[in-house]
Amino acid sequence: MLKTTRFCLWSYRWAVPAMMGIIFLVMLINLTGSRTREGMTGYISSMGIMYLTLLPFLFSAMQTPSTVRFALTMGQTRRRLWVEMPCVTVALTLFMDIGMCAMFALQCRIFLGQWLPDAFVPALLALLVAASFSFTALGQLLGLLGHRFGGRGWLGGIVGVLALITAVVLAFVFAPLPVQMNFVRLFFEPNQTLAAVVASALGALAVCGAVQGASWLLLRRICVK
Amino acid sequence: MSKVLSAQHIIKNYGKKQVLHDVNIDIEPGVIYGLIGRNGAGKTTLLSILTAQNTWNEGSVTYGGAPVWENETALADICFSRELSPTMMFGENTYKVRDYLKAAATYYPHWDSAYADRLVQRFGLETKKKISKLSKGMMSMVTIILAMASRAPITILDEPVAGLDVVAREDFYKLLLEDYTETHRTFIISTHIIEEAANVFEKVIIMKDGAIAEVAETESFVASFSFVSGREEDVADVCARLGASKVLRTEHFGRQTGVALRVSPSTAQQAAEGLSVDISPVNLQKAFVYMVGEKEDISC
Numbered sequence: 001m002l003k004t005t006r007f008c009l010w011s012y013r014w015a016v017p018a019m020m021g022i023i024f025l026v027m028l029i030n031l032t033g034s035r036t037r038e039g040m041t042g043y044i045s046s047m048g049i050m051y052l053t054l055l056p057f058l059f060s061a062m063q064t065p066s067t068v069r070f071a072l073t074m075g076q077t078r079r080r081l082w083v084e085m086p087c088v089t090v091a092l093t094l095f096m097d098i099g100m101c102a103m104f105a106l107q108c109r110i111f112l113g114q115w116l117p118d119a120f121v122p123a124l125l126a127l128l129v130a131a132s133f134s135f136t137a138l139g140q141l142l143g144l145l146g147h148r149f150g151g152r153g154w155l156g157g158i159v160g161v162l163a164l165i166t167a168v169v170l171a172f173v174f175a176p177l178p179v180q181m182n183f184v185r186l187f188f189e190p191n192q193t194l195a196a197v198v199a200s201a202l203g204a205l206a207v208c209g210a211v212q213g214a215s216w217l218l219l220r221r222i223c224v225k
Numbered sequence: 226m227s228k229v230l231s232a233q234h235i236i237k238n239y240g241k242k243q244v245l246h247d248v249n250i251d252i253e254p255g256v257i258y259g260l261i262g263r264n265g266a267g268k269t270t271l272l273s274i275l276t277a278q279n280t281w282n283e284g285s286v287t288y289g290g291a292p293v294w295e296n297e298t299a300l301a302d303i304c305f306s307r308e309l310s311p312t313m314m315f316g317e318n319t320y321k322v323r324d325y326l327k328a329a330a331t332y333y334p335h336w337d338s339a340y341a342d343r344l345v346q347r348f349g350l351e352t353k354k355k356i357s358k359l360s361k362g363m364m365s366m367v368t369i370i371l372a373m374a375s376r377a378p379i380t381i382l383d384e385p386v387a388g389l390d391v392v393a394r395e396d397f398y399k400l401l402l403e404d405y406t407e408t409h410r411t412f413i414i415s416t417h418i419i420e421e422a423a424n425v426f427e428k429v430i431i432m433k434d435g436a437i438a439e440v441a442e443t444e445s446f447v448a449s450f451s452f453v454s455g456r457e458e459d460v461a462d463v464c465a466r467l468g469a470s471k472v473l474r475t476e477h478f479g480r481q482t483g484v485a486l487r488v489s490p491s492t493a494q495q496a497a498e499g500l501s502v503d504i505s506p507v508n509l510q511k512a513f514v515y516m517v518g519e520k521e522d523i524s525c
Contacts, residue, residue: 003331010331011324070317072278073307074332075300223279224307225270 004071004080005087009095012063016092019059020099023051024107031111041117048104052128056096057135057142057161060089064143069224078219085140085215086208093136097129123187123196130200134207138164141211144218227254228289228302230275230379230411235284237270244270245281246436252379252413257405259422259443260415261513262432268415269308271432272381275413276305288379301334304377308384309356309364322359322367323352326374333375341374344400348393361388369397373404381413386422394418398425423447423509433517443509450512451490454483455502466496473515485515 027047031040067088071081105115138161145153172180187196230252237245245267252258252275262268273279275286277293277300285292288299309317317325326345330336345352348366356367365388372382386394401412402425413430416422429446431438439446450473453463460482464472473485485507486493493504507515 007328007331011320011328066319070328071332073305074329075276075303076332077277077295077297077300079295080297221280224273225279 002084002087004067004076004084005091007070008063008067008088009091012059012092012095016059016095016099019055020096020103023047023055024103027103027107028110031107037112040111041119044104044107044111045117048100049128052097052100052132053135055100056093056132057139059096060092060136060139061142061146061157062139063092064140065147068144068147068219068222072222072224078222082212082216082219085219086212089133089136089140089208093133096136097132100132101125121188123193123200126193126197127187127200130204133204137208137211141214141218144215144222148218148222228378229253230286230288230293230303232271232275232286233284235271235274235281235286237267237274237279237281244435245274246434248284248435248437250430250437250440252411254378254411255409256411257401257425257427258411258413259419259426259429260413260432261417261419261429263517264417266432266517267435268432269383272305272383272413272415276300276303276381278305302378303381304333304372304375304379305381306368306372306375306383306385308387309359309368318357319355321353321355322350325356325367326352326370329371329375333377335376335378337374337376340376341370344370344373347396347400362390362393365389366393369400373400376408377410379411379413381415383415384417385414386416386418394421398422401425419513420508420510426509429509431513431516438516447507447509447512448489449487450507450515451486451488451493452483452505452507452511453486453493453497453502454478454481454505455500456480457482459497459500459502460484462500463493463497463502467493474518485511487515 027044031043035043068081072078108117109115142154142157142161145157147153149156172183175183186192186199232248232250235245235248236243248267248271250271260268260272270279274281275293277286277295287293288296288302291299293299293303320328322345326341330338330341348370350363350366350370354363356364359367365385368382369385372380372385386397389397398421401414404410405412414422414426423443426443428440429443430440441449453460457477457480464484464486467486467488471486471488473487476483476485488496490504490506497504
């Protein structure tokens with residue numbers, strides 16, 4: 001059961017903590033300068049946002065071709081692999097998110113004297129966690145494209161993901177003001193937390209579902225030459 | 226153990242180039258096969274298709290009558306231990322030997338960990354080393370351990386002795402025969418080092434230019450070739466009596482001429498009655514070279 005998921009988690013059991021450690025050290029060095037408390041909060045938060053989205057994406061994209069090759073050469077069917085893909089996504093994202101959140105809290109404790117920043121918004125954290133799942137799934141898709149089509153796949157995938165992100169940002173920027181305000185209210189008003197969490201979860205599910213559908217198109221004829 | 230792995234009318238194209246042309250083969254249970262062919266003959270492509278790791282354009286691959294493609298039951302019985310490439314910077318090469326073997330233990334349902342450990346000891350392999358840091362010979366040992374410890378009823382090894390020194394190669398063939406005596410499972414071994422393995426192969430599959438040129442018992446295959454040498458006129462007489470279609474290659478050494486023939490030494494002997502020629506049997510390597518090599522006259 002879940003051979004590929006177990007294999008993935010076990011394979012990267014040191015790689016993920018090592019990445020977290022490196023990020024921790026980089027942030028530590030950057031934060032030891034003469035920063036104001038507000039500056040520190042802003043820096044830790046922005047780094048947290050970046051690493052919760054960029055890191056899962058890159059890591060997922062890099063590990064997917066290896067995982068697929070390994071599973072296929074060791075007698076797994078493509079269908080079995082496809083079925084396990086969401087489990088791999090969830091397991092790796094949770095692994096990275098737990099590490100990232102722990103690191104974030106530790107940085108806050110060291111530099112701000114408290115485990116969470118003053119302006120901590122739970123709904124925003126939910127959005128970021130949902131984004132990390134979405135980006136891991138997108139990374140998986142990019143990795144599959146790379147494995148299937150080589151250089152053209154990697155390039156096309158990166159362009160596609162960048163286009164997708166740009167489209168989402170532009171859609172928000174050019175949305176009517178009431179829509180923008182509703183969105184801001186959803187994530188920043190304390191009494192809307194549950195709705196924000198549900199909206200984030202649904203958004204992540206939609207992305208992961210779309211990726212899973214596209215993954216089958218790529219996986220069903222994928223091969224190891 | 227009594228299931229036949231069968232490929233029928235397999236055609237495989239890479240882009241516009243056809244690399245396998247109507248390949249038909251039945252892999253019988255309990256036989257050690259040697260798969261031999263020149264570089265680019267399509268050996269690895271065929272093996273990856275037999276194990277459903279690669280796609281094909283036409284034809285079918287079955288195991289015990291059921292399609293191999295996306296068949297978990299069939300794939301659980303097959304292990305294709307691929308050649309590890311020293312230049313690859315991702316995938317298997319990023320793993321330590323012990324991690325690679327542990328991963329194999331997760332995937333292969335018949336995996337024998339104790340046997341894998343014994344083989345690691347036997348080969349003196351450093352399991353803490355990354356695969357990319359191993360020598361070519363050590364990489365071959367890893368693929369051998371993977372194949373043997375998988376205990377798969379159909380075990381396929383692609384170039385298992387590449388890079389191994391002569392002692393290690395001897396040890397591998399010994400190991401193979403020990404395992405075969407014990408388990409009687411099917412082995413398909415693709416190799417370029419033919420002569421050493423000739424005594425191990427029960428059957429040989431000869432591939433040429435993307436097609437199966439011949440599948441035969443090794444002994445009878447080798448016995449169907451002979452080499453006749455002597456004065457040019459005498460050798461020409463022998464060839465004329467046997468027919469030009471039997472001549473595979475002509476070689477000239479000074480005033481002497483030699484021809485490789487696709488007839489047994491005893492048949493050649495009968496044809497050479499009253500002529501002054503020498504007739505000798507050939508080994509598997511020579512038989513293979515005569516069969517797939519250049520046909521024209523060679524002067525030495």
